[in-house]
Amino acid sequence: MISSARPSPEIAWKPGASWEVLRxxxxxxxxxxxxxxxxxxxxxxxxxxxxxxITDPQLLSLSTRLQLPGAAASQVLYLQTSPExxxxxxxxxxxxxIYQIARVxxxxxxxxxxxxxxxxxxxxxxxxxxxxxxxxxxxxVADLIDLGACQRMSYSEAFVTQAGFDPHREKTxxxxxxxxxxxxxxxxxxxHDPHIYLDLILSHVVAPRLxxxxxxxxxxxxxxxxALARIRDDDPPVAERxxxxxxxxxxxxxxxxxxxxxxxxxxxxxxxxxxRRSGAPEMPIDERLLEALAxxxxxxxxxxxxxDRLVMLAAGARDIQEVLAFPVAVA
Amino acid sequence: xxTYSTNQFKAGLKVMLDGSPCAIxxxxxxxxxxxxxxxxxxxxxxxxxxxxxxxxxxxxxxxGADVVDREMQYxxxxxxxxxFMDAASFEQLSAxxxxxxxxxxxxxxxxxxxxxxxxxxxxxxxxxxFVILEITETDPGIRGDTxxxxxxxxxxxxxxxxKVPLFVEVHELIKIDTRTGAYVAxxxx
Numbered sequence: 001m002i003s004s005a006r007p008s009p010e011i012a013w014k015p016g017a018s019w020e021v022l023r024x025x026x027x028x029x030x031x032x033x034x035x036x037x038x039x040x041x042x043x044x045x046x047x048x049x050x051x052x053x054i055t056d057p058q059l060l061s062l063s064t065r066l067q068l069p070g071a072a073a074s075q076v077l078y079l080q081t082s083p084e085x086x087x088x089x090x091x092x093x094x095x096x097x098i099y100q101i102a103r104v105x106x107x108x109x110x111x112x113x114x115x116x117x118x119x120x121x122x123x124x125x126x127x128x129x130x131x132x133x134x135x136x137x138x139x140x141v142a143d144l145i146d147l148g149a150c151q152r153m154s155y156s157e158a159f160v161t162q163a164g165f166d167p168h169r170e171k172t173x174x175x176x177x178x179x180x181x182x183x184x185x186x187x188x189x190x191x192h193d194p195h196i197y198l199d200l201i202l203s204h205v206v207a208p209r210l211x212x213x214x215x216x217x218x219x220x221x222x223x224x225x226x227a228l229a230r231i232r233d234d235d236p237p238v239a240e241r242x243x244x245x246x247x248x249x250x251x252x253x254x255x256x257x258x259x260x261x262x263x264x265x266x267x268x269x270x271x272x273x274x275x276r277r278s279g280a281p282e283m284p285i286d287e288r289l290l291e292a293l294a295x296x297x298x299x300x301x302x303x304x305x306x307x308d309r310l311v312m313l314a315a316g317a318r319d320i321q322e323v324l325a326f327p328v329a330v331a
Numbered sequence: 332x333x334t335y336s337t338n339q340f341k342a343g344l345k346v347m348l349d350g351s352p353c354a355i356x357x358x359x360x361x362x363x364x365x366x367x368x369x370x371x372x373x374x375x376x377x378x379x380x381x382x383x384x385x386x387x388x389x390x391x392x393x394x395g396a397d398v399v400d401r402e403m404q405y406x407x408x409x410x411x412x413x414x415f416m417d418a419a420s421f422e423q424l425s426a427x428x429x430x431x432x433x434x435x436x437x438x439x440x441x442x443x444x445x446x447x448x449x450x451x452x453x454x455x456x457x458x459x460x461f462v463i464l465e466i467t468e469t470d471p472g473i474r475g476d477t478x479x480x481x482x483x484x485x486x487x488x489x490x491x492x493x494k495v496p497l498f499v500e501v502h503e504l505i506k507i508d509t510r511t512g513a514y515v516a517x518x519x520x
Contacts, residue, residue, distance in 0.1 A: 058366055108338065108389075109368070111360025185384065187348060187372065188337075188391025199366040200386065227365050243364070253364045304364075 015325045021315050022325060028144055028311060029101065032121055035143050039136075041097040041123060046086030048103060052286035053078035055271035056227065057278055060107035062116070078283070079105040082304055083122055084228065085289040088257070091124055091300060092292035099123035101307070112319050113249060116328050119307040126300045130229070130240045130256040133301035134217050137244060137252055140305070141215065145314045147246060151216040155238070158218050162206040167198055168222060168236045175201075195224050208248030215246045226267070229255035244305075246313060254303035261293035333395040337370040337387050345377075345398040348385070352377045352396035352449045362389075377447065377454060396449065403446045405438045413438070413456070415446055426453045434458045436491035437509045458509045463518045464488050465504050472500040482514075 015022065036043065053061040059081045067074040080086075083102040090098055102120045109116055121140075125133055138150045159167040165178055175197035179186065182205045191197060210216040219242035223231050226239035240256035258264055268285045275282055311323040321327040335346060340358040347353070353374045362368035368389035375382045377398060403415035403424065412425035413435060424446060428435065434444065434456040445457040469485035482494040485505075493507060495514045506515040 056365065058362075058368065109360070109362060111362075114360060114362065184386055186387070187374075187385030187393070188387040191388060196367045196388065199363055200369060203361050203363050203366070203369065204371070204386065225365065250364055306364075 012330050016321050016327045016330060017323050017325055021311065021317070021323050024315055025311050025323065028307070028314060031144055032101070032140070032307075035140055036099045036123065039097070041099045041125075042095065044087065044090055044095070044098045044100050046080075046083050046090070046100065046102070048080055048105075049077040050080060050086070050286070051075070051077060051284060052085065052288070053283035054081045055268045055275070055283050055285060056081075057271055057274040057280055060280065061283065062105045062107050081106050082120060084302065084304075085286045087122065087124060087302070088289060088297055089292040091126070092295050092297045097123070097125050110328065113309065115308065115320050115324060117331075118320075121305040121307050121310075122302065124257070124300050124302040126298045128256075128301040130219060130242050130254055130301050133254050133256075133303050134219065134242055134244075137254065137303050137305065138215075138217075141244075141251070141310070144310060147215050147313070149214070150244070151210070151214055153210070153216060153218055154220045155218050155222070156220070158206050158210060158216075159201070162209045163201050168238075172197075195222070198222065198225075207245045207250065210245055210248070213247070215244055215251070217242050217244050226258075227255065228258050228264075228267075230258050249309060249312075250306070251309055251313070252303055252305040254301060256301045257297065257299075259293060259297040259299065261290050264293055265290055332397065334392045335395055336392050337389050340370055340372060340387075345396040346374075346393040347396045348374060348376075348393060351379075352398050352454070354398070356382055360389075361386075377449070380455075397451075398447060398449050398454070400445050400447050402443055405440060405442045405444050407440060408435070408438075415444065415453075415456075418443075424448075424453050426456050430454060431456055433512075434509075436489060436512075437462045437464070437507065439464065439489050460508065460510060461506055461515065462509055463504050463506050464491070466495070466499065466501050469495065469499065469501050473497045 061078040061081055063076050063078050065074040066077050082104050083100050087098060087100060100122050102122055103117060104120050105117050125136065141147060156166060156168055159165060163178065163182060172194040175194050179197055179201060182201060184200060184204055220238035221241045223237050223239050229239040229241040231237050231239055242254050243250055244252040272282055308320050308323050312320060315323060317323050335344060340355055342355055342357060344355045345352060353376050355372060356375050357373040359371045361371050370387045370389055372385050372387060373382055374385060404418050406414045406416055412427060413431050414423060414425045416423045430453055437458045442459050446453050447455045464487040466485045467488050470483050481497045483497055484492050485495040486492050493512060493514055495505060499505060504518040506518045508515050
């Protein structure tokens with residue numbers, strides 16, 4: 001267990017993390033590179049800035065303006081919320097397995113587990129499905145910290161065992177009652193979208209109860225939460241996604257990647273519809289990603305792992321500020 | 332009245348919840364990587380002192396509460412009301428027994444208290460963290476007994492009863508922590 005102090009205001013130029021933690025960050029990065037090199041996964045770098053943004057209504061992009069020499073006007077560029085689209089363009093052009101240590105940016109996210117600027121370890125494995133990639137994610141984490149073997153449970157099983165109902169079949173009208181029964185008292189406006197209740201119960205009740213002291217993968221999510229994952233036509237149909245939780249903290253998220261450009265465009269447009277409803281800014285769709293998918297994305301699975309949270313686990317830190325040289329408050 | 336959105340929530344912010352003035356104690360941002368962001372908030376009801384937990388969707392709003400803390404000097408009690416004065420403006424206010432709660436156990440006069448006002452009316456009173464009071468009644472002291480750690484009850488000049496070490500005598504002045512009601516030390520003045 002490594003202790004480190006929060007930055008105190010009178011010495012704001014000093015790092016928020018101790019040198020012990022900053023050295024640990026460097027060691028973990030070196031181990032991650034060694035892990036992927038040994039598996040012949042190629043390290044790549046893609047731009048932080050892009051003309052297209054993320055359409056997901058729950059993710060807000062930061063933006064900046066670029067003035068090119070000779071251009072009549074400056075243009076808006078978005079800072080990536082994840083390197084996913086650019087990495088898929090590399091995969092479609094024949095890269096084979098790739099990984100990236102990427103700095104990503106999300107507006108409005110700040111708290112004990114969030115800094116608006118953070119580091120993702122993101123990788124893609126052709127010919128893997130989400131189960132095969134969970135195996136690899138488990139090996140990677142085991143190489144870095146000793147957390148013991150990972151549990152695995154479907155989204156449905158996790159809700160049935162930890163919250164007492166089937167999330168795929170429960171009536172919307174019952175979800176508010178389940179939340180109340182589980183001790184979640186809502187202070188704000190009523191929520192009409194059943195998936196907001198499912199997110200609430202997953203993040204506040206199910207995940208914290210899962211895998212006490214043991215990491216736990218949850219997989220096969222409701223199709224409405226498919227994001228960029230393939231949908232498998234089961235009864236009920238499910239999205240082939242997974243998330244890895246440790247002590248209730250989400251450490252990684254992965255998809256058996258959607259490769260169909262028509263379905264991808266439909267999801268982008270449905271995202272934009274959601275943004276119009278909630279009043280979030282509209283974002284330009286990534287047409288270059290859609291062209292790459294039309295050309296052909298090899299069947300693959302991808303995973304994004306929160307590096308700063310991994311360092312928190314390795315250092316026994318409670319707050320993300322303890323593992324960042326300069327958290328946003330003193331950046 | 333101002334409304335506050337979840338992204339303005341921070342410890343100490345005074346808001347209205349279920350018709351009561353409350354103060355935010357702790358605000359935790361909870362967000363799945365993909366999915367709805369929430370604020371999990373611990374909030375103290377300023378009338379009852381109870382702390383409860385509520386979860387808000389990020390972007391939800393609460394109305395602000397017109398609650399101010401004012402330093403005022405305690406003057407006297409007429410048995411029904413406790414009277415306070417603003418030392419700068421000489422304005423006077425009175426608080427009922429319910430508003431006083433435990434604060435009345437520690438006041439004899441002239442102490443500077445924090446009177447919390449809601450919509451201009453007194454709602455609660457906080458005494459100084461430490462007060463010095465005289466013991467009016469207690470069993471005779473056992474001299475030199477500073478080691479056994481035993482205690483006995485003692486009645487103070489305000490009527491409050493506290494636990495004191497065995498060596499403390501009647502008519503002595505003692506220092507009390509009003510937040511816990513615990514004996515701190517013997518005092519000179």
